[in-house]
Amino acid sequence: MTRQELDAAEIRDPLLREAYALCETLLQEENHASHTWMRDQLPPDRRPYWDAMIAFCGHADDLVDAHNVPLTERLRRYDAFTQDFFRMLHATRQASPATVLGPLPGTPGRRSAGDGVRLVSLAFCDFVHTWRLCETGVRQAGQALRTDITTEAYDTAHALEEYMLGVSGEPARWLAVLLAPRGQDLAEGAESAAISWGFGLQTLDFLLDIEEDLRLGKLYVPLDDLRRCGLERAELESTVAARQTSQPLRDLVGCQLVRVRRYFTAAEGWLDQARPAGWEAIRDSLTEGWSTVDRLTRCDHDVFALTAAST
Structure with missing residues (x-):
């Protein structure tokens, strides 16, 4: 410094x-x-x-x-x-x-x-x-x-969002404060946009880090989504440990990407409407995040293909 x-x-x-x-x-x-x-x-x-x-x-x-x-x-x-x-x-x-x-x-x-x-x-x-x-x-x-x-897992998307509000939503809110003119309140919608941006990045990280997290006994995908995609946790753990994707796992990844798109779209919509000065870094980060979503989509939601390509 x-x-x-x-x-x-x-x-x-x-x-x-x-x-x-x-x-x-x-x-x-x-x-x-x-x-x-x-x-x-x-x-x-x-x-x-x-x-x-x-x-x-x-x-x-x-x-x-x-x-x-x-x-x-x-x-x-x-x-x-x-x-x-x-x-x-x-x-x-x-x-x-x-x-x-x-x-x-x-x-x-x-x-x-x-x-x-x-x-x-x-x-x-x-x-x-x-x-x-x-x-x-x-x-x-x-x-x-x-x-x-x-906590080893979160039952619902709502429960996971409550956790994310603390670990990524609040820091995103603090960054929004730093991006604002000193001494001024945040512009209307800025806080929600920052939190949506943070949620989107966090959800992507959960997907990209799923192998490491499971090794540590943690799962940051709602258990409701596992059941909806026909997966048991034990089956997910063995599939991820072998780094061999399956259709249920592809469906699970796709389900999380639906949320990422919703979060990013909300953040981007406010940026496009408000055009705040000083938020260029957030817009650039969103561009990179969308690129990761596109790459996961192109490889048919095979998270292992994406992480292998990045190592």
């Missing part, structure tokens, strides 16, 4: 500058391609806030997906992380970052892992305050992740 980006974002406090810089450093180390692409599309004064959002959500997701850690310990670690964050969120409304965090051993770039996590939380707290994000939405995102620790 450059000094110019921090200056442009009007981030002056030394500890906050360290916290935001750490967020970007962590993301660079993870080689997060989609993060880098979106970051490059944002104006310099928005980039530090994007880094804080992705780094914070990424750490929360890592706690949830630490599958080498017993479930009870994952829940304990996640709860400790979120409780410390919300304590910090409330404290930083009135006190300086240095007062809230207290003395940190070491120097910038040489903090302990635990202090590094708290610095990431500090940066996200500042993002929430600066851009006036709704605390209820932040809590909803956190609760959705916590629920996912103990």
